[in-house]
Amino acid sequence: MTGILEGKYAVTMDMWPLQSKEFTRVYPFYDNLREGRFTTTRCRECGKRSFPPRVICPECLSENMEWVDLPTRGRVLVVTEEEVGVPLGFETPLIHALIDLGGEYKLFVHIINCKIGELKEGV
Amino acid sequence: MRNVCVIAGGQSVWGMRQASQRDMFQEAGKAAFEDNPAISNKDIDGLIVGSAFTERCSFQTHLAPLVAESLGIKPVNVCCRVELLCATGSSGIILADAMIRSGKADVIMVIGGEKLYTPQRWEVFYSELGTGDHEFDCSQGLGLPPPFFAAVAKQHMKLYGTTEEQLAMVSVKNRRNGLNNKKGQYQEEITLEQALNSRPIVRPLKLFDCCPVTDGAAAIILAAEEKAKYLTDKPLVYLRGTGQATVHNMSANMPDWTTWEPLKIAAQQAYKKAGVTAKDINVAQTHDCFTISEIIEYEDLGFCEKGEGGFFIQEGKSDFGGTVPVNTDGGLLSCGHPFGGTGIRQGIEIMRQLRGDAVRQVEGARIGLTHNLSGLSAAHTVLIYGRDLE
Numbered sequence: 458m459t460g461i462l463e464g465k466y467a468v469t470m471d472m473w474p475l476q477s478k479e480f481t482r483v484y485p486f487y488d489n490l491r492e493g494r495f496t497t498t499r500c501r502e503c504g505k506r507s508f509p510p511r512v513i514c515p516e517c518l519s520e521n522m523e524w525v526d527l528p529t530r531g532r533v534l535v536v537t538e539e540e541v542g543v544p545l546g547f548e549t550p551l552i553h554a555l556i557d558l559g560g561e562y563k564l565f566v567h568i569i570n571c572k573i574g575e576l577k578e579g580v
Numbered sequence: 581m582r583n584v585c586v587i588a589g590g591q592s593v594w595g596m597r598q599a600s601q602r603d604m605f606q607e608a609g610k611a612a613f614e615d616n617p618a619i620s621n622k623d624i625d626g627l628i629v630g631s632a633f634t635e636r637c638s639f640q641t642h643l644a645p646l647v648a649e650s651l652g653i654k655p656v657n658v659c660c661r662v663e664l665l666c667a668t669g670s671s672g673i674i675l676a677d678a679m680i681r682s683g684k685a686d687v688i689m690v691i692g693g694e695k696l697y698t699p700q701r702w703e704v705f706y707s708e709l710g711t712g713d714h715e716f717d718c719s720q721g722l723g724l725p726p727p728f729f730a731a732v733a734k735q736h737m738k739l740y741g742t743t744e745e746q747l748a749m750v751s752v753k754n755r756r757n758g759l760n761n762k763k764g765q766y767q768e769e770i771t772l773e774q775a776l777n778s779r780p781i782v783r784p785l786k787l788f789d790c791c792p793v794t795d796g797a798a799a800i801i802l803a804a805e806e807k808a809k810y811l812t813d814k815p816l817v818y819l820r821g822t823g824q825a826t827v828h829n830m831s832a833n834m835p836d837w838t839t840w841e842p843l844k845i846a847a848q849q850a851y852k853k854a855g856v857t858a859k860d861i862n863v864a865q866t867h868d869c870f871t872i873s874e875i876i877e878y879e880d881l882g883f884c885e886k887g888e889g890g891f892f893i894q895e896g897k898s899d900f901g902g903t904v905p906v907n908t909d910g911g912l913l914s915c916g917h918p919f920g921g922t923g924i925r926q927g928i929e930i931m932r933q934l935r936g937d938a939v940r941q942v943e944g945a946r947i948g949l950t951h952n953l954s955g956l957s958a959a960h961t962v963l964i965y966g967r968d969l970e
Contacts (some may be wrong), residue, residue, distance in 0.1 A: 475715055508832050509716040537730040539782045540722075545706045545722040555731055555837075565731060565831040567720035 483510045498522040531556040535578045585808035588616035589928030594796030594916045595765040601638040601695035602804030608797035609651040624657040626685035630668035657685035667952035669923030670961040692920030693797025713830040730782035733872040740887035748775035750871035751788040758910020765916030789871040794916030798924035817934045820966045821850025826959040843880040843960040854964040857880030862945040865926035867953045868911040928949035929938035
């Protein structure tokens with residue numbers, strides 16, 4: 458079945474970059490990230506800090522938002538290591554960890570430059 | 581407000597199919613009409629179609645008119661598509677219920693399914709990167725759900741002492757329940773040993789802890805009570821209560837990883853509308869996308885105390901003869917999971933259980949429940965069916 462498709466099947470990834478000024482209003486998140494800052498938006502009206510960053514506050518719907526830094530160190534709560542079925546564009550093993558950033562947010566993120574068994578829970 | 585009944589249902593063969601999405605929708609629709617020969621395509625005045633990956637995997641939008649045309653249905657009150665990933669089918673049923681109850685339609689077919697196997701095996705894995713928050717979760721490689729549910733399982737095991745054996749027991753039970761389900765993806769029993777020794781996907785989840793990728797479709801027909809009495813000789817099955825809740829989407833905003841708040845809310849809504857409690861449920865089809873899911877669902881649906889889900893399966897309380905038999909047709913673990921079809925397959929099994937003509941019958945079942953979770957446990961949908969109105 459795949460024979461007739463040889464060389465003809467298009468691989469459709471994201472059709473345009475989602476992280477650029479032309480395509481998203483939260484592009485400062487990516488600009489900050491490139492500068493080594495992990496940031497999100499905080500509402501100047503109600504004080505709500507949201508993640509992911511927003512152009513409108515999901516709490517009070519104000520558009521008066523500012524960029525604030527998030528902690529870059531946290532405690533590792535859970536580690537998972539995907540050994541089979543890793544999606545295209547990611548390497549096997551695909552390692553994730555649930556990181557507690559000091560109580561307000563727990564982010565489940567992709568861990569890079571790490572081998573199976575290397576990252577320990579509780580660190 | 582009128583009462584709503586489920587009067588017919590059927591599905592295509594589910595599995596790795598050499599068939600298009602449209603072929604399988606035709607098979608499912610025909611099976612629903614064959615389930616109750618008193619009803620024909622001319623009786624249907626509304627059509628709600630469900631599919632999550634129709635654009636990506638079948639390059640087809642505007643799906644409802646295509647399905648209507650291929651089943652000879654000419655809807656006059658509603659003809660559209662709904663989508664809520666794994667709870668797409670149940671979402672269609674909720675909307676059909678509301679339309680019939682309010683008098684906006686009399687007889688609606690809800691039909692859902694997916695074509696997920698494409699010539700490139702990685703395709704569906706890649707497409708799943710569009711199911712969470714694409715920019716903030718999926719960019720981390722979180723789309724296919726095993727890493728998320730493995731993290732859920734690890735925390736549940738740590739907090740409540742749930743064991744890998746208890747997880748495996750869910751899979752063994754559901755595979756056994758699916759043994760004689762001719763249209764399911766698998767008709768093979770597995771042993772506890774096989775489940776425990778299967779290859780790791782994301783530890784502690786192993787191959788048999790995870791539901792498969794599935795092609796397939798299912799269709800169910802709902803009607804106003806007075807129409808139902810005219811259209812069918814089979815025992816009437818009422819849709820008595822529905823609930824659908826979400827409190828977050830991306831993993832960072834998950835309020836609790838081991839107690840699923842939106843599931844508890846959806847269940848309470850459905851119980852309240854149906855005028856029943858968890859104790860009244862005689863049979864349930866819950867969303868066993870992973871074995872750990874079914875264990876948490878026992879708890880958050882109120883079938884047992886929080887943290888005791890592992891013991892609930894271990895003591896046979898979710899099996900035939902137990903407190904509430906769960907996933908009597910095999911569930912997602914045995915039938916497979918073509919997203920848009922699953923909630924409908926669950927509704928069909930409950931309809932059969934309450935009519936008394938299920939393949940594996942729970943004797944005397946009068947009240948049944950279905951539950952879907954969707955996304956990274958971000959939305960939950962609960963429906964309650966009954967043989968009686970009160």
